[in-house]
Amino acid sequence: MRIWIKVLSCACLGLGMVGCSKDAQLSEAKKNVVMVEVTSQTWDYRLPWNPGTVSSARGAGFVIEGKRILTNAHVISGARYITVQREADPRKYPAKVRFVAHDCDLAMVEVEDLEFFTGTTALLLGDIPELESVVSVYGFPIGGDRLSVTRGVVSRIDYNAYTHSGRESHLAIQIDAAINPGNSGGPVMQADKVVGVAFQGFRGDVAQNVGYMIPTPVIRRFLKDVEDGKYDHYVDIAIRWMTLENTAMRKYLGRPDDGLGVLVTDIFSEGSSDGILMKGDVLLSIDGHPIESDGSVRLQGQPVQLEEIVERKFAGDPVELDVWRSGKLEKVTLKLKPAEMFSMYEVLYEPSPRYVLYGGLVFQPLTANLMAVLAGGADLRLRQTYSLFGQDQIYRETPEPVILSAVLPDPLNVYLRGLAGQVVREINGKRIRTLADVEPALREGGERTVIRFEGDQRPAVLKKGDVDKAMPRIMAQYGISEPSRTDVADRRLAKGSYSRGDAK
């Protein structure tokens, strides 16, 4: 059994803080902190048809109003069976995931048997705690089975990577309370309120007493997002900008040396700013907050990156910008949406890996998960397709590059094994832009199927009749029950801006 390595804290508030005694906090925590035990399956992107390895782990969670339980997304990722248990009740109650937000590592779990909530009072969310103020972390970390409390101070409040998603950064609060495997998903408390959810730390050989919690603005955003019954994603302004500290550059752009404004240097097609902002625009203010030349704005007196304004918003929300364009001031409003074009860089948890098997050739869409298993073995073209996918807007032409991820040895494909890892360009003359293009393309053409790759690789040629004969043999040999899995229900994809006509 693994124990999740993140931090849970529930504690009493610092010694001199208003309004709450240590005893009161502890008693609230005892009523509302729950142990979350999860049996999960992790997909193996090397063998995408397999259901994955089963493992068990323990984390924490806590009851909030509405008979809901909050925990970390990473605690319940890939869960097949979840139970929750309170300090005061020896019974383990089966639970289900209601909402999961991998991008900010939060999840909501619900218990059908309302008996579970008897005696709970629901914890309330507080605000961002002061630096150096004392917080307590509650959870079920390694070292025992009953509720644990550790205590520390708030060390730093800053943007930080949320490692669970692999690409997101949000506000995170660093604390020096001991946070150990099993703390994940537990509340961090100050006075009788939750000020964060413990979620990640460093291994002991890297740093000591550095743990992180998800602060309440992020938690509140999650709770608000799911009010409509589903979790959308964080939205993104989807531009690149550059600081405007250079005098010559400012002069060139016609801006006075007033220390304000940043320069828009790139706009991602299909993003929130596509068609609204332009390269060369100088952003002077966002929703009325002046933008400093280093890209910061003041929020409640604190300097934060201008993205923080966007962070707190939802899909469809407007953002108003004062823009200096071609020597004139303009006001523009854009409507926020998620940056689907960067979804390829997100680690995938729930959706089953998608693939198409054809004569022992395994086709998979390019994903962060696939890159992780190919790791150092990936050839240069594949690595470049991955690393330049966003930067070069490859998604416009190819929203989902398809990779020949493996060649399962069979007499049929003895001459094709060296081609594993290649990026598929076309099959039977049809350009392959997403995995969904693969199966229809395989049915095209004459008696031979011709698969062409990016670069100067030889094509792979297979006789359709031979493949049909070999498929049952290969599937039996390798224990594959389905020749393909291509449903896109959970998949976020860029739309692509190629003409649909030329896809033939």
Added chain:
Amino acid sequence: MKYLLNVAFLILGILSAGQSATGDESRGSLVRVRTSIQPYDQFRPWQKKSPFGLSGTGVVLPGGKVLVTASLVANRTEVGLEKPGSAEKSAAEVEAIDYEANLALLKPTDAEFLKGFAGVILGSNLKAGDTAEVWQLERNGEMLRNQAEVLSAGVGRYPSDEAGFLVYGVRVSLPKRDDSYTLPLMRNGQLSGMMMAYDRDSQEGTAIPVPMIEHFLRDSADGKYEGFPTLGVSWAPLRDPNLREEVKAPSAGGILLTRVNPIGTGGRAGLKEGDVLLAVDGFKLDEDGNYRDSLYGPTSIGNLVRTRPYVGTTSKFRISRDGKEMELTGSYDRRARDEVSIPTLQFDVPPRYLILGGLVFQELTGTYLQEWGDKWSERASQRLVQLFSFQQEMKLDPHKKIVFLSQVLPSAMTAGYQHLSGMVLMKCNGNPVGSLEDLAVVADSTTTGDLVFEFMDDPGKLVLDAGEVKLSSEKLAKAYGITALRKL
């Protein structure tokens, strides 16, 4: 048959042992070569890295020239020759050098220095299983003759890591006597190869074989060195019957051309992507790209098209195109290798650069990328890696260089730009930039107003004040201890 071969080996062994007992042809055939090496610093192109010394054993050829590996003299500041067993020395200059073939020919500056040296003549080719000796010089000038066996003779990689040429794999137990394993491989008192690499653990090394040395020496004989020709094509084996059917290949033999450089030997002869190459200069190719060599047996096409012919030799290709066989002719050259936007091999030449107000511009070379270490393709700017690795398919104009911003020297002028690097420069003040000279022309002619640099990648544009660049450049150079703001 096997038995007979074994007997033959035995006899050879006795012969060579007998030789080492009698002759002393080492005197008059070897010199110690000491070089002082100082590579250029690609990351700080205005300076060189720390110098170091190398030594190896050079072979004196009849006529008083000395053959060594090119790696022994790459990025040299000085080359010296030393007679075995005496302290007599002479400086030497490099008369011909080929980094692809890893060979160099040295000439002593003192014309009398090698007087009395008979020199060594080139021997016959070796094949796998042959025995030979690796000669070494002891510190006192005595000869050490190490028994060696040729394990393999085939096309393999050379240290430049670019060219595949014929190479001998050699097993020999070599004591360490010099800072390099530049040592002659001898047989019957004749030169059969130059050792160029050796691994003490496996006791195996590689040697440059006779045909390579012969090609190099013949090419350099007229004082105008041209180098080894190249075909300029990529190819794939054609074993797969399905693929053969698809490309309408004849019943047997041939390889599939997957890319043809139009300016290369093959391209100008009319080879096209998708052709099946059946024979070169009358040698039939099998499905794996091997021809049958009279000495080595099945040998890669690489040897056929790079080592056998010279620049200018007529080339003959038999191909099958769309099921129809035809013959194409042309002549061998090196254009596919030499006329490229981004060169690979950069020894002995300082990196070119131009510093404008703290922005350091360089021209992209393979040598620059290698400076990032073994994992250069992951660590260097992905755009630079892409342009270098896929330059042909990206159709880079071979006559235009890739000028890029390699780093920014922080100063008041470059405030806000400090973190930028690895960005490819497209234009300066609206003028396309295809070389550092192009950039210098614009920069030098702009004395007031803006210098606007346009890059291929984010953030796209940088601006400097031209007047300020002129005014503060010397100060900047002084602050960073840079002696010259440009090297073109």
